[in-house]
Amino acid sequence: xxxxxxxxxxxxxxxxxxxxxxxxxxxxxxxxxxxxxxxxxxxxxxxxxxxxxxxxxxxxxxxxxxxxxxxxxxxxxxxxxxxxxxxxxxxxxxxxxxxxxxxxxxxxxxxxxxxxxxxxxxxxxxxxxxxxxxxxxxxxxxxxxxxxxxxxxxxxxxxxxxxxxxxxxxxxxxxxxxxxxxxxxxxxxxxxxxxxxxxxxxxxxxxxxxxxxxxxxxxxxxxxxxxxxxxxxxxxxxxxxxxxxxxxxxxxxxxxxxxxxxxxxxxxxxxxxxxxxxxxxxxxxxxxxxxxxxxxxxxxxxxxxxxxxxxxxxxxxxxxxxxxxxxxxxxxxxxx
Amino acid sequence: xxxxxxxxxxxxxxxxxxxxxxxxxxxxxxxxxxxxxxxxxxxxxxxxxxxxxxxxxxxxxxxxxxxxxxxxxxxxxxxxxxxxxxxxxxxxxxxxxxxxxxxxxxxxxxxxxxxxxxxxxxxxxxxxxxxxxxxxxxxxxxxxxxxxxxxxxxxxxxxxxxxxxxxxxxxxxxxxxxxxxxxxxxxxxxxxxxxxxxxxxxxxxxxxxxxxxxxxxxxxxxxxxxxxxxxxxxxxxxxxxxxxxxxxxxxxxxxxxxxxxxxxxxxxxxxxxxxxxxxxxxxxxxxxxxxxxxxxxxxxxxxxxxxxxxxxxxxxxxxxxxxxx
Numbered sequence: 001x002x003x004x005x006x007x008x009x010x011x012x013x014x015x016x017x018x019x020x021x022x023x024x025x026x027x028x029x030x031x032x033x034x035x036x037x038x039x040x041x042x043x044x045x046x047x048x049x050x051x052x053x054x055x056x057x058x059x060x061x062x063x064x065x066x067x068x069x070x071x072x073x074x075x076x077x078x079x080x081x082x083x084x085x086x087x088x089x090x091x092x093x094x095x096x097x098x099x100x101x102x103x104x105x106x107x108x109x110x111x112x113x114x115x116x117x118x119x120x121x122x123x124x125x126x127x128x129x130x131x132x133x134x135x136x137x138x139x140x141x142x143x144x145x146x147x148x149x150x151x152x153x154x155x156x157x158x159x160x161x162x163x164x165x166x167x168x169x170x171x172x173x174x175x176x177x178x179x180x181x182x183x184x185x186x187x188x189x190x191x192x193x194x195x196x197x198x199x200x201x202x203x204x205x206x207x208x209x210x211x212x213x214x215x216x217x218x219x220x221x222x223x224x225x226x227x228x229x230x231x232x233x234x235x236x237x238x239x240x241x242x243x244x245x246x247x248x249x250x251x252x253x254x255x256x257x258x259x260x261x262x263x264x265x266x267x268x269x270x271x272x273x274x275x276x277x278x279x280x281x282x283x284x285x286x287x288x289x290x291x292x293x294x295x296x297x298x299x300x301x302x303x304x305x306x307x308x309x310x311x312x313x314x315x316x317x318x319x320x321x322x323x324x325x326x327x328x329x330x331x332x333x334x335x336x
Numbered sequence: 337x338x339x340x341x342x343x344x345x346x347x348x349x350x351x352x353x354x355x356x357x358x359x360x361x362x363x364x365x366x367x368x369x370x371x372x373x374x375x376x377x378x379x380x381x382x383x384x385x386x387x388x389x390x391x392x393x394x395x396x397x398x399x400x401x402x403x404x405x406x407x408x409x410x411x412x413x414x415x416x417x418x419x420x421x422x423x424x425x426x427x428x429x430x431x432x433x434x435x436x437x438x439x440x441x442x443x444x445x446x447x448x449x450x451x452x453x454x455x456x457x458x459x460x461x462x463x464x465x466x467x468x469x470x471x472x473x474x475x476x477x478x479x480x481x482x483x484x485x486x487x488x489x490x491x492x493x494x495x496x497x498x499x500x501x502x503x504x505x506x507x508x509x510x511x512x513x514x515x516x517x518x519x520x521x522x523x524x525x526x527x528x529x530x531x532x533x534x535x536x537x538x539x540x541x542x543x544x545x546x547x548x549x550x551x552x553x554x555x556x557x558x559x560x561x562x563x564x565x566x567x568x569x570x571x572x573x574x575x576x577x578x579x580x581x582x583x584x585x586x587x588x589x590x591x592x593x594x595x596x597x598x599x600x601x602x603x604x605x606x607x608x609x610x611x612x613x614x615x616x617x618x619x620x621x622x623x624x625x626x627x628x629x630x631x632x633x634x635x636x637x638x639x640x641x642x643x644x645x646x647x648x649x650x651x652x653x654x655x656x657x658x659x660x661x
Contacts, residue, residue: 192386223598224596244600248601257525263554263556271535272531272532
């Protein structure tokens with residue numbers, strides 16, 4: 001048994017629904033996830049699958065009028081769902097740090113970057129101005145900023161994309177949060193910078209013993225950094241396992257199709273695998289049956305469960321629906 | 337030996353920096369600085385570089401929308417950097433472009449029919465019926481339903497829009513299509529779709545592609561020959577095998593080692609290797625770049641593998657290789 005304190009975040013039956021034309025539609029549908037200390041949990045899926053919705057539900061950054069969040073997000077026995085704003089302000093940025101995709105959009109263009117990091121400290125700690133300045137320099141050193149003192153007085157537009165993302169990371173980790181949510185932190189960056197930022201995140205996690213939720217669509221990034229992986233399709237988690245299992249023994253048809261559509265070195269002359277059809281929009285998402293079934297029409301309907309649920313195939317390896325047992329690619333001979 | 341279609345020779349695109357009281361030109365931004373590449377008929381030529389390396393500027397210069405500072409782009413034996421010769425050769429019909437952002441490259445107020453027919457109207461004289469047949473045929477090639485001609489760009493998903501972009505680019509039966517990051521805004525499964533269509537069209541119509549991208553995995557899948565660009569210059573040119581199996585320039589090695597690998601078993605070794613290469617890149621700046629931080633001129637290592645090696649290093653490299661072997 002793990003110690004109770006190792007469990008940082010426990011998400012149970014989370015539903016996040018957005019109002020569209022007067023009706024609520026679940027963008028995240030019955031999400032169950034846990035995040036432990038010292039763990040990088042990766043949520044992977046294509047655009048519109050609901051991975052960012054989970055992030056905004058955890059951190060409470062959504063439009064309260066048009067969004068309905070139900071279920072439990074337990075952080076230290078505190079339920080973050082429906083928590084009042086003044087309590088949330090003490091957690092957000094302090095206990096839970098957030099890194100967004102576009103660093104330029106998440107920084108204030110009219111404020112020196114050092115002051116922006118210091119602002120977090122102003123709200124969450126009782127440091128005086130000198131201490132804050134010293135801490136920002138320390139943070140800039142920690143995130144590998146080449147000239148911390150000079151960078152302190154710069155504006156976001158004066159920095160390159162990689163350096164801007166380092167500022168955002170410094171901001172997120174300023175109060176030594178226990179949970180860091182990184183929503184596509186490297187999507188806007190070049191590969192070489194991406195590698196550096198991912199290394200940096202790993203280093204920070206090791207030092208602070210925090211848990212990281214890494215949201216990405218890049219399977220390569222997942223394979224390089226994650227410990228646990230949750231694959232999402234159409235607002236649901238379809239497969240959940242440790243990183244090795246996901247890449248070496250994927251079971252769910254969607255995971256297998258996705259891995260197959262990566263441009264890989266061996267089959268240069270061949271066509272890439274294409275998943276038939278398109279992801280249905282939020283309003284047109286089928287609410288009954290297997291949501292992925294329409295994309296694999298050659299699999300008979302009898303292979304799917306009527307109401308697909310997650311099954312624990314092996315300890316720690318969860319797969320939605322039973323269709324994986326009979327699934328084969330179209331050009332493959334059926335497994336039977 | 338394949339016939340060459342475009343030969344870029346010593347292409348330079350410089351932008352002036354103006355400053356001081358009289359706003360005089362004080363220096364230049366060397367966006368593209370002396371590059372030479374040759375694209376063969378019907379092949380896909382990959383051009384790889386990080387943001388700001390000048391790869392898109394090169395693409396634009398080849399299409400003819402970017403004024404060239406010096407150098408030449410030879411097509412059918414004529415330099416097309418002057419607009420007069422472009423007109424004479426029908427160059428603007430033979431060379432088309434696919435853009436990265438499909439939404440901003442399609443006119444939101446036009447129907448798909450008009451978008452795809454626009455290049456046809458520019459260069460060919462067809463009756464309305466012929467034109468509609470041609471548009472239908474093009475939509476068929478990229479696997480779009482025939483009723484899409486009455487729709488507007490916003491009614492389509494990103495992958496579908498990019499396919500419309502491909503259809504528009506091939507509408508005039510071009511010889512060369514410059515594809516500037518055609519799939520970097522797309523999801524993995526959609527990207528596969530667009531890349532497959534691009535490949536099929538190439539085989540069917542013998543079109544050459546200049547495939548500009550920062551994604552080394554995609555370029556590896558698409559192109560036979562490729563060039564790596566850094567700080568406005570080329571650091572390495574070669575076949576796919578040359579670049580991916582035997583990279584020689586430190587920058588190429590760095591770029592290759594930074595691609596995330598889907599190999600969970602060896603990820604620690606991969607990370608270590610990447611950090612070693614990065615360290616070497618940081619330490620050996622002076623060895624691989626001249627004192628202004630620019631890349632050295634290219635040198636032949638084998639017949640079609642060119643690397644930007646410094647003058648004397650090539651001999652040392654060879655002896656090192658021999659010692660290593």
